Amino acid sequence: MHSRFKKFISYYRPYLGLLSADLACAFIVSAITLILPLCTRYITKNVLEGNLTDGGNRIYMVGSLMLVLVLIHTVCNMFISYQGHMMGALMESDMRIELFDHYQKLSFRFYDEQKTGQLMTRITNDILSLTELYHHGPEDIVISILKFVGAFIILININVSLTILVFLFLPVMAVFGFYLNKKMNIALRTSKDRIGDINAQVEDTLSGIRVVKSFANEEIEKKKFAYQNKRFVESRRESYKFETYFYEGLYAFTQLITIAVIIFGGAAIIKASLDLADLLTYLLCIGNLTEPIQRLINFARLYQEGITGFDRFMDILEVESDVKDKTDACELDQAEGNLEFNNVSFKYKDNYNYVLKNINLDIKVGDYVALVGSSGVGKTTLCSLIPRFYEVNEGEIKLDGINIRDIQLKSLRKYIGIVEQDVYLFAGTIAENISYGKPGASLAEIMEAAKKANAHEFIMELPDGYDTDIGQRGVKLSGGQKQRLCIARVFLKNPPVLIFDEATSALDNESEKAVQDSLEKLIKNRTTLVIAHRLSTVRNAKKIIVLTDNGVEEQGTHEELLELNNVYAHLYNMQFNI
Structure with a gap:
């Protein structure tokens, strides 16, 4: 908890100058708010009741002072409102960047267990609520303390017994507020979880909208969304219930304080222990006593909304990637492409069975190696270990004789090109997608890569050629066109090691060729x-x-494996009905 508090405070560091100016303005605003009732008391008690000969001039002088104070008060409040909010927005931006950068560092193992919608909620909704807390938090505390202490000093000097009466309400208010604050925190945390579930459901449905429509299952998706939406509404119901009890209850306490002052202050006037001018000043100062309480109420709301978002933000930020660079990891100047697997074993979780067990392979530079076997034996997993998308549990993988764990991740992946069956293209133009293989590549380089991938001709037939927008995930292109763009991307990258996850299995004959x-x-x-x-x-x-499930069962050329008449021969004969 202490470390999280330090982390929370650390986001103020780049903006200490702006924070200091904001708090200085808050101090001035508080002081002026306390001075104005004293000006009123001076006019009513010293001028009006004193029957001074120059009373008119004094009223105008005090009035002029009050006008100047109001002007300063307004300017300071404007600074607090604009610059303070901007400070909060900048801090929010810093947090969002930090979380997005952290997302980039986390391994596939993390993403295997997460919902995209939930991750999006943590970087949008959760952090959004922190802007107000970062801005209003310090100033609300400063203004509340200054006003409260200042009002207390003024009130105790006006009437001690009345002030003690007022302060008898405060312990009750504190207990009431603390109890409901705790309830609000739980309800708000649940509410944020539920909105994350809604985002996850929407993301899942919209990503698979073609499948939904092809099966005419819109009603099923509506029911799934309605279920998540109902859970969110119920969580908000709890949140609003405790918020209502909290805010309206504390507001009722402030009203009771005002009523108590009027009743007992009026009784004190009748007993001649308090005069009317002092009661008027007292009532004005009561506003300065209850207004800090209302500010603290507002701060409590901002705190609950912000801190629940911050906790969810930190829950992700504190996740450490199981795949990361060693402190002494080296950077490769070049790579040839020798790959060695020495007794490599891997499982996805500690309580899972091994997907790969004791794999030993020696792949030389320029070798064309095929991985075959039934579904689920770990072919894709084995290839995912080479660029360290996952970390091996046992054994080691070497690239050109160097353990890949001793190579910087960015450097390692620079020399590996991957073409997957499930093609992923980003929203944007064709040129932008191909240049993903080499950021900053010239159009001539992009076109050359497209020609090598047999993509140039179909690209030039599109309305805007290489500037054609391909839509979300390349939805405007055919499967073969998307696949060739991915291959062009790898041509542009020009890596010495290539991994193909059956890049043609989902294509028609013409596209496959x-x-x-x-x-x-x-x-x-x-x-x-x-x-x-x-x-x-x-x-x-x-x-x-x-x-197979036992690891590497056989290896050799097509002819050699057919002659063995074992697993490969069985798979081959079954596929071709021999």
């Missing part, structure tokens, strides 16, 4: 691993590795 031609150009003189589902595509592989 175009993609296959571009792949054959790409694999020349590169170390290539292909995850193969269609065994016809890997007949020419230098080495075919057959994976």
Whole structure:
């Protein structure tokens, strides 16, 4: 808890100058608010009741002073309102950047267990509520303390017994506020979780909108959304219930204080222990006593909303990636593409079974290696270990004789190109998507990569050529076109190690031929691993590795494995009905 508080405070550091100016203005505003009732008391008690000969001049002088004070008060309040809010917004921006940067560092293992909608909520809604807390928190505390202490000094000097009566209300208010504050905190945390669930549901439905419509399951999605929406409304019901009790209860206490002052102050006037001018001043100062309480009430609301968001923000920020650079990790100047697997074992969680067990492979520079086997034996997982998307549990993987754990992640992944079956393209233009393989690449380089990937012709037929917007996830392109853009992206990256997760299995014959031609150009003189589902595509592989639940069952050329008449031969004969 202490470390989180230090972290919370640390976001003020870049803006200490602005915070100091904000608090200085808050101090001036508080002082002026306390001075104005004293000016009123001076006019009513010293001037009007004193029957001074120059009373008129004194009233105008005090009135002029009050006008100047109001002007200063207004300017300071304007500074607090604008610059204070901007300070909060800048701090919010810093937090959002820090969280987004942290998202980039987390491994696939983290994302396997998270919902995108929840992660989006933490970087938007949760942090948004912190702007008001960061801005109003310090100034509300400063103004409240100054006004409260100042009002207390003034009131105790006017009438001790009346002031003691007023302060008898405060312990009751504190207990009442503390109890409901705790209830509000729980309700607000639940509410933030529920809005995250809504975002997750919306993201899931909209991402799969084509599947939804193809199965005509809009009603099912509506019911799923309605369920999450209802849970959110119920959480808000609890939140609003305790907020209502809290705010209205404390407001009632402030009203009771005012009534008590009027009743007992009036009785004191009748007994001649208090005069009317002092009661008028007392009532004006009571506003300065109750207004800090209302500010603290507002601060309590901001605190509850902000701190629940901050806790959720920190829950993610405190997650450490299981895949990260060693302090002495090296940066590769170049890579040739030798890969070694030495007794590599991997499982996704400690309580899970091993997906890969004691894998030993030696892949030389320029080798074309195919990975085959039934679904679930770990072909994709094995390839994901090479760029360290996951960390091996046992054994080691070497690139050019260096343990990949001793290589900086960015440097390692720079020399590995991946073309997946499930293509991902970003919203934007074709040129922007291809240049993702080499940020800052010239249009000539982008076009050359597209030509090598057999993509240039279809790109030039599009309305805006390389500047054509392809929509979210490339929705305006066919499967073959999207696949060729991904291959162009890898051509532009020009890595020595390639990984293909059966890049043609979902394509029609014509598209498959175009993609296959571009792949054959790409694999020349590169170390290539292909995850193969269609065994016809890997007949020419230098080495075919057959994976089973027992690990590497067989390896050799297509002909050698057929002669063994074992697992590979069985898969091949079954696929071609031999």
